[in-house]
Amino acid sequence: MTTTTPIAVHGAAGRMGQAILRTMIGRGDVALVAALVRSGSDLEGQPLAATLGSRAPAIVCTSSLPADLTPAVLIDFSVAAAFDHALGLALERRIAFVSGTTGLSAKQQAALDGAAASIAVLWSANFSLGVALLSRLVAEAARSLPDWDCEIAEAHHSRKQDAPSGTALALGREAASARDRDFDAVARLSHVGVNAARTPGSIGFAVTRAGDIVGEHTVTFATLGERIELVHRATDRDIFARGAIVAARWIAGRPHGRYALADVLAGRNGPAIGA
Numbered sequence: 281m282t283t284t285t286p287i288a289v290h291g292a293a294g295r296m297g298q299a300i301l302r303t304m305i306g307r308g309d310v311a312l313v314a315a316l317v318r319s320g321s322d323l324e325g326q327p328l329a330a331t332l333g334s335r336a337p338a339i340v341c342t343s344s345l346p347a348d349l350t351p352a353v354l355i356d357f358s359v360a361a362a363f364d365h366a367l368g369l370a371l372e373r374r375i376a377f378v379s380g381t382t383g384l385s386a387k388q389q390a391a392l393d394g395a396a397a398s399i400a401v402l403w404s405a406n407f408s409l410g411v412a413l414l415s416r417l418v419a420e421a422a423r424s425l426p427d428w429d430c431e432i433a434e435a436h437h438s439r440k441q442d443a444p445s446g447t448a449l450a451l452g453r454e455a456a457s458a459r460d461r462d463f464d465a466v467a468r469l470s471h472v473g474v475n476a477a478r479t480p481g482s483i484g485f486a487v488t489r490a491g492d493i494v495g496e497h498t499v500t501f502a503t504l505g506e507r508i509e510l511v512h513r514a515t516d517r518d519i520f521a522r523g524a525i526v527a528a529r530w531i532a533g534r535p536h537g538r539y540a541l542a543d544v545l546a547g548r549n550g551p552a553i554g555a
């Protein structure tokens with residue numbers, strides 16, 4: 281028998297929040313118990329049905345989690361400025377925490393580590409299966425071609441708040457780590473205004489913001505006379521929503537600790553995103 285995981289979503293009014301809510305409708309393995317929006321949001325106090333149609337659960341959007349609710353997991357896709365609030369809520373109510381919010385500071389990443397001493401937490405810059413594989417391919421290429429130049433280009437929609445994307449940075453970290461290099465020492469976040477040749481061993485980033493691009497990442501490894509390009513293109517936000525829901529089901533009831541999407545994909549007693 282399938283168990284039902286009660287879930288609260290923080291950032292419910294956003295593109296990802298709405299995609300997650302939509303993806304949860306009609307499923308028996310997850311139940312949406314709270315849709316948390318910014319205080320003062322147009323959706324605060326509105327029934328879910330107002331944005332998601334009549335099949336949506338009969339709850340209203342709120343800016344705080346009602347005291348009588350005990351979700352097993354809080355899923356957060358919001359903004360870096362609201363992330364501390366979401367993590368604080370999960371800690372205070374002892375709810376497992378899954379977050380895909382990007383643009384986090386080093387302090388906020390450290391706060392995730394701190395929270396892992398009390399609750400189960402899983403943060404990933406990208407919840408798609410394709411990027412999980414891309415990440416492994418990047419590590420393999422970086423390790424196998426240690427002297428080749430590595431450059432990462434990303435493109436996203438014009439409303440995106442952070443740059444470079446969390447995924448681009450995570451892929452850069454993967455490449456640096458595969459070469460036993462300190463990411464912060466080799467990352468070149470922009471070459472604009474640098475009127476000099478490329479620093480050997482650096483990892484460069486380029487950013488495009490335009491229209492409604494869901495998310496594209498190209499990792500180039502180049503040397504004299506040849507180059508390899510590893511590309512992932514997301515064309516539908518629902519891939520991230522499905523991944524986050526799989527992660528939420530997987531983490532529910534787990535002991536405290538910091539988990540990664542790779543743990544979920546390793547299939548440790550849980551469903552894989554591609555399933």
Ligand SMILES: NC(=O)C1=CN([C@@H]2O[C@H](COP(=O)(O)OP(=O)(O)OC[C@H]3O[C@@H](n4cnc5c(N)ncnc54)[C@H](OP(=O)(O)O)[C@@H]3O)[C@@H](O)[C@H]2O)C=CC1
Binds near residue numbers: 291295297317383520
């Ligand atoms: N890891 C992954 O796989 C993915 C990660 N992302 C990341 O997820 C995040 C959200 O992306 P996206 O949905 O496109 O962005 P949106 O801007 O569409 O959504 C962010 C939402 O957060 C809400 N918010 C702001 N402050 C608060 C608060 N205090 N409490 C509750 N909600 C709040 C905003 O509310 P309001 O609208 O009222 O201002 C907005 O609705 C970004 O960091 C993005 O990079 C995106 C896709 C995939």
Ligand SMILES: O=C(O)C1=N[C@H](C(=O)O)C[C@H](O)C1
Binds near residue numbers: 436441447
């Ligand atoms: O903001 C987005 O849209 C996305 N953000 C994530 C990121 O910053 O990497 C993941 C995905 O590319 C979409």
